[in-house]
Amino acid sequence: MTETQRKIGFLVCLVTIVLAVLDMQIVSAATVPIVRDLDPGHGIDKIPWLISAFSLASAAMLPLYGKLCDVLGAKRVFLGAVGTFILGSALCGAAQSIGQLIAARAVQGIGAGGLMSVTMVVIAQLRGPGEKDAKGAGMGGIIAGGGMAVGPWIGGVLADHASWRWIFYINLPLGLAVLALGALVLKLPRPSGLRGVHRIDFPGAGLAAAFSTTLLLVTEWGGKQYAWSSPQIVGLAVLSAAALGLFLWRQVTAAEPILPLSMFRVPELRWGFAIQGLMGAAMVGSMYYVMVYLQVARGVASSSAGLYLLPMAFGMTAVGIVSAKLAERGWAERTFTIGGSAVATVAFLLLSTLGTHTSLWLLRADMLLVGLGFGMLLGQLIQLVQEAAPAHQLGVATTSIRFFQTLGTALGAALFGTLITRLYDGPGGGTDALASLTGAERVAGVSAYVSAMDTVFLCGAGLMAVCVLLGLLLPKSRREQGTSEGARPVAVGT
Numbered sequence: 001m002t003e004t005q006r007k008i009g010f011l012v013c014l015v016t017i018v019l020a021v022l023d024m025q026i027v028s029a030a031t032v033p034i035v036r037d038l039d040p041g042h043g044i045d046k047i048p049w050l051i052s053a054f055s056l057a058s059a060a061m062l063p064l065y066g067k068l069c070d071v072l073g074a075k076r077v078f079l080g081a082v083g084t085f086i087l088g089s090a091l092c093g094a095a096q097s098i099g100q101l102i103a104a105r106a107v108q109g110i111g112a113g114g115l116m117s118v119t120m121v122v123i124a125q126l127r128g129p130g131e132k133d134a135k136g137a138g139m140g141g142i143i144a145g146g147g148m149a150v151g152p153w154i155g156g157v158l159a160d161h162a163s164w165r166w167i168f169y170i171n172l173p174l175g176l177a178v179l180a181l182g183a184l185v186l187k188l189p190r191p192s193g194l195r196g197v198h199r200i201d202f203p204g205a206g207l208a209a210a211f212s213t214t215l216l217l218v219t220e221w222g223g224k225q226y227a228w229s230s231p232q233i234v235g236l237a238v239l240s241a242a243a244l245g246l247f248l249w250r251q252v253t254a255a256e257p258i259l260p261l262s263m264f265r266v267p268e269l270r271w272g273f274a275i276q277g278l279m280g281a282a283m284v285g286s287m288y289y290v291m292v293y294l295q296v297a298r299g300v301a302s303s304s305a306g307l308y309l310l311p312m313a314f315g316m317t318a319v320g321i322v323s324a325k326l327a328e329r330g331w332a333e334r335t336f337t338i339g340g341s342a343v344a345t346v347a348f349l350l351l352s353t354l355g356t357h358t359s360l361w362l363l364r365a366d367m368l369l370v371g372l373g374f375g376m377l378l379g380q381l382i383q384l385v386q387e388a389a390p391a392h393q394l395g396v397a398t399t400s401i402r403f404f405q406t407l408g409t410a411l412g413a414a415l416f417g418t419l420i421t422r423l424y425d426g427p428g429g430g431t432d433a434l435a436s437l438t439g440a441e442r443v444a445g446v447s448a449y450v451s452a453m454d455t456v457f458l459c460g461a462g463l464m465a466v467c468v469l470l471g472l473l474l475p476k477s478r479r480e481q482g483t484s485e486g487a488r489p490v491a492v493g494t
Contacts (some may be wrong), residue, residue, distance in 0.1 A: 001126070001187045009126050012181045013119045016082065019171055019178070020115035023054070023089070023108065033164045039098045049102045052220050055406070057109030058116070059216060060209035062403040063258045065114045066121075067200055069395025074121045075188045077395075081114025082179050088112075089171035108168075117399035124386045124394065125188045204258035207247035212407065214240035219414035223421060259396060268388030269397060271470045272381050273404045275337065278467050279377055280405035281412025282344065282460040286312070286351065286370050289416065289453055290363070297356050297450050311364045315371020320379055333384035334474045340376025341467035347373055348461035352454045356447055373464070384474070412463075416456045423452035 001009065027034075027050055034050070068077045088108025095101035218236045226232045251257040264270045287309060294300040294308055323336055347369035354363065382401055389397035426448030427441045437445045 066396035066399030085111030277408030280408030319375035344373030
């Protein structure tokens with residue numbers, strides 16, 4: 001590829017990541033107009049599935065996407081994922097019922113799983129001869145994080161000033177442009193670590209999908225639609241544990257496992273996956289509960305609450321640019337991992353001091369600090385894993401980063417939701433009654449809720465402190481030690 005082709009390919013990848021991340025978040029701000037249009041009588045009960053169908057399908061496909069990249073090559077899988085995403089977006093925009101929209105969201109999620117993971121593999125293979133750094137991995141991770149922050153706001157704007165269908169239709173021209181440019185410009189290496197005929201471990205992929213789907217359903221439904229001790233949740237938990245056990249057995253016995261357990265012998269991969277999962281759990285706490293705090297404790301409208309996440313997005317972007325420059329000068333990913341985890345720990349400790357009358361400017365400063373911490377982690381962890389992965393497992397290693405973040409986010413949401421429910425000791429008997437309280441009871445209820453929320457932020461600080469300790473276990477940068485035996489070569493030839 002020429003330098004111009006590489007730049008165009010890199011831009012195509014960034015647009016692809018934006019599309020995927022925005023569509024994961026953007027629908028949350030448009031659920032009311034969607035229900036009002038498609039099913040005003042009973043649609044409100046089906047709203048959670050608009051979010052869950054997308055995330056479940058995306059998570060279930062991640063392990064398979066990684067293996068397909070390593071066997072078929074990243075370009076083919078990338079174009080297939082983009083095409084599936086475009087099809088799902090068109091079906092979503094044309095949906096005439098909530099049921100049709102949920103099914104279309106699942107199709108869109110299947111494609112989005114590749115957009116958010118396979119794209120990182122493509123970026124890693126876009127580096128020119130002699131380049132030591134996967135420059136795009138850092139920026140790709142930052143854009144993904146920033147998209148999570150601004151997605152709800154963009155969704156609210158489109159829902160308020162245009163039809164909710166444009167949330168999906170806007171993907172069509174952008175997606176078709178990505179598909180055309182990707183087909184014409186991308187010239188990526190063929191898989192070099194594998195030879196001969198290969199059998200994709202579809203049973204292993206199915207077990208991974210079963211495990212992630214049942215686990216996500218447990219975290220989505222537990223304590224909300226069903227009690228944690230209900231037969232539905234207990235049954236799903238048992239199915240999830242059984243699927244995990246069978247999946248691990250399959251990975252040990254399969255000739256070409258979908259997620260080779262040998263990867264966990266590499267310390268950068270082992271600890272990198274763990275840090276990414278813990279960060280995913282902490283990130284959902286910082287974003288979701290800050291939004292809840294603004295609406296419940298401070299009376300900020302939902303459309304305006306999203307604006308308070310912009311400092312976080314700005315911090316991610318700014319530190320991502322600086323980190324990329326410092327990485328070019330020889331700074332190691334280990335340094336960014338430890339530093340980012342430490343900054344995020346401090347940010348969560350500050351968030352745990354929020355009260356019912358804390359200055360909102362102080363909250364903005366806290367969110368900026370959160371963005372600075374996560375910004376150092378998002379891109380550099382991807383780059384760390386990609387540089388340490390064996391050449392023939394680059395796709396699996398890269399998609400695994402996203403897979404563990406997804407699982408961490410789901411478990412974190414469940415943990416924090418349960419903590420809030422258990423710790424709330426205000427009037428009304430529970431957090432569900434908070435909206436109906438008035439007068440002095442509401443003041444007491446809001447105060448109790450904020451106090452419980454502060455404990456959630458303290459837990460987030462604890463998770464990020466563990467990330468600091470895990471970062472200390474990472475070996476020194478391979479750039480300092482030289483490429484070790486079995487590691488992925490620094491330059492990828494075409």
